[in-house]
């Protein structure tokens with residue numbers, strides 16, 4: 001998208017602009033310049049970048065979320081999680097379900113403009129609040145600093161932890177001082193997790209095996225509500241919750257399933273096209289920029305901005321149910337004589 005929207009005209013307009021943090025156009029586009037296989041290729045080097053470089057951000061945001069420059073994010077509305085139900089009660093297709101949202105903490109800039117003290121202060125503040133959670137959310141914060149390579153690798157392998165040295169973030173100047181200030185919190189059952197200072201200040205995650213979306217989303221809603229009593233998050237009246245990457249603005253929600261759809265997956269182009277029609281995005285088994293392994297796809301809502309939290313979840317649920325129906329229809333044709 002960087003390649004598509006950074007026209008000569010836009011470049012001439014933006015090339016000398018700076019935010020009050022000192023971020024330039026180069027800070028915004030460096031990840032895409034270094035990684036031509038990026039999906040988007042731009043990051044908001046600091047919260048002001050969305051306004052100062054709006055001639056580049058707005059069309060990208062519009063293409064990704066279908067959100068026009070005159071639109072505004074609706075008020076937060078989590079809805080009633082119970083209504084979402086279980087997407088695969090027989091456990092025939094869905095291996096696991098994960099719902100995450102991102103949050104930036106008021107008063108802190110984004111990765112490229114954070115200094116070492118910002119990272120360490122933020123980690124201290126957040127880990128204290130997380131370790132005060134009780135009941136089903138009770139758990140512990142584990143800093144990356146001092147965590148053994150084996151423990152990290154196992155947590156990554158089990159899909160709980162972010163990977164180290166992401167080249168897209170590296171080029172965006174976002175891995176400085178690593179592993180300082182980075183870490184993961186999880187509850188005793190590893191169904192509620194929080195990533196600290198990876199791409200965003202916080203990623204709050206609820207996940208478990210199977211397709212019980214109601215329970216998994218309900219847990220995230222409860223956790224976010226408890227945490228926001230203690231920490232103020234950055235929210236903008238037009239763009240909703242502010243994030244480092246424009247794909248995550250608004251609700252910041254990505255609700256995904258790890259799912260096996262072997263018949264649909266045979267024609268991957270047609271499968272992707274069908275997913276797009278349902279506003280879904282297909283990723284590989286180990287997340288963004290990875291391939292599918294053993295026919296397992298990560299399928300999630302594409303849009304996060306311009307709709308409420310509950311609408312984002314409903315869009316994901318409806319799309320996944322449709323894909324399962326299509327898979328069943330193909331099974332039916334194969335079984336008939």
Ligand code: ADP
Nearest residue numbers: 096097098159254256257258285286287288298
């Ligand atoms: P995000 O942008 O949501 O953090 P990534 O694509 O970077 O997502 O993936 C982060 C991790 O979450 C990866 O290990 C990925 O495999 C894992 N993941 C995503 N969805 C699921 C799911 N439904 N079940 C299990 N793991 C998942």
Ligand code: IOM
Nearest residue numbers: 038039040041168245247
């Ligand atoms: N969110 C971010 N990791 N991603 C969209 C990077 C990209 O491929 O541009």
